[in-house]
Amino acid sequence: MVFLAQSCSIGGPKQPQQQASLIWWQTFDDTRIARPLIDAFQKANPGIQIKFVQKSVDTYEDELIDALAAGSGPDIFAIHNDWLPKHQDKMTPAPAKILSVRDFQDGFVDVADTDLLSGEQIFGVPLSGDVLALYYNKDILSSAGIAQPPATWEELVGMTGKITRSDSRGEFTRSAVAMGTSDNVNRAPDILGALMLQNGTQFYSQSRTSSSLSQAARDEQGKTFLPAARALEFYTQFSNPSKVTYTWNAQSNNSIEAFAAGKVAMIFSYAYLRPILKTRAPFLNYGVAPLPQLTADGNKINYANYWALSVSKQSKNPDAAWTFLKYASSAEGLRHYYEVQKQPAPRPDLISEQQGDADVGVFAEGALTAKSFYKPDSDAIEAIFVEMIDNVTLRNIEPEDAIQAANQKINLLLRSR
Incomplete structure (x- = not known):
């Protein structure tokens, strides 16, 4: 044109x-x-x-x-x-x-x-x-007795059990949130990236010559933890059958299609989704809220x-x-x-x-309050993030080990440039 x-x-x-x-x-x-x-x-x-x-x-x-x-x-x-x-x-x-x-x-x-x-x-x-935001089905939240969409991730976790429904075969008839997998979640690497940024992940050394994805930090109590692994563990819990937050899996429909059909209460996407929903689900009663944060009173971090x-x-x-x-x-x-x-x-x-x-x-x-992080090759980094998710959800690899594997691949990518 x-x-x-x-x-x-x-x-x-x-x-x-x-x-x-x-x-x-x-x-x-x-x-x-x-x-x-x-x-x-x-x-x-x-x-x-x-x-x-x-x-x-x-x-x-x-x-x-x-x-x-x-x-x-x-x-x-x-x-x-x-x-x-x-x-x-x-x-x-x-x-x-x-x-x-x-x-x-x-x-x-x-x-x-x-x-x-x-x-x-x-x-x-x-x-x-544009930034990531929370799209939520007003009717589903109201039916579950939830008056407001979650402002924090802790609030979202608390809602999953109230919303999730499954049939006699254990298949979800209604999911709380589309999170935990890669292939059927719209912009899954972005959601994981947002969680990493909010958790304080340091992605690279100061010179950007090596990956710091596996670098440890200390929390407010002085305990050592891996910010990236904490984010990955949080994201993948929603597709883990052993967790009380289990609400989504690889058999679930594409997140946007599921949301349009009223099969999932919450998804994450960008402003460009609004005209798509207007066409696919013109009568869907939904709202848009800011991306949940770690705490309600801390500095906000959104994903660009x-x-x-x-x-x-x-x-x-x-x-x-x-x-x-x-x-x-x-x-x-x-x-x-x-x-x-x-x-x-x-x-x-x-x-x-x-x-x-x-x-x-x-x-x-x-x-x-939008943030982003350096990507030497955006396609390669996205593939590494998808593999991180799949390593945990499909291959039962521990989040810390999945982060270590990703760290090595990013270092190889940096050396190849």
């Missing part, structure tokens, strides 16, 4: 204009969403044409790599928030005269620094600020998952491309971008406007 924005003349004295034609590749969002933003930019910058191309997320990364290798890639392309380490060599950073590091840090939520800055250079700008825009190193017009990116990620630009479809904003000045919004407020507010 391609959209070519036409130049528009404006009144006033003639000013020297940049002349450039830029190709923008984007996933998920289509021309209806991009059109108001491009039109507004074109009106102020009539010398710059933006050719918008929507790409399928299923083939996007491979297609992008092939196009850049052939020298026929776009000027501007979308990157996931954890892609910078493996694709930085394909990008050109923002010129300080267009977007300074200080302006970037002042304008966006903190997690953008972690994901999009490298060596005091800016390699991308976010267009949204969003897309950003970057400029190709091959672009013949990098200044023009960055001029567009600066506008696209500004408060004015994002207001245009959200005209057709609301998205949680990555900017504190817009989050303050969105916090009370019924559709994106929970996600927008969560972006203020």
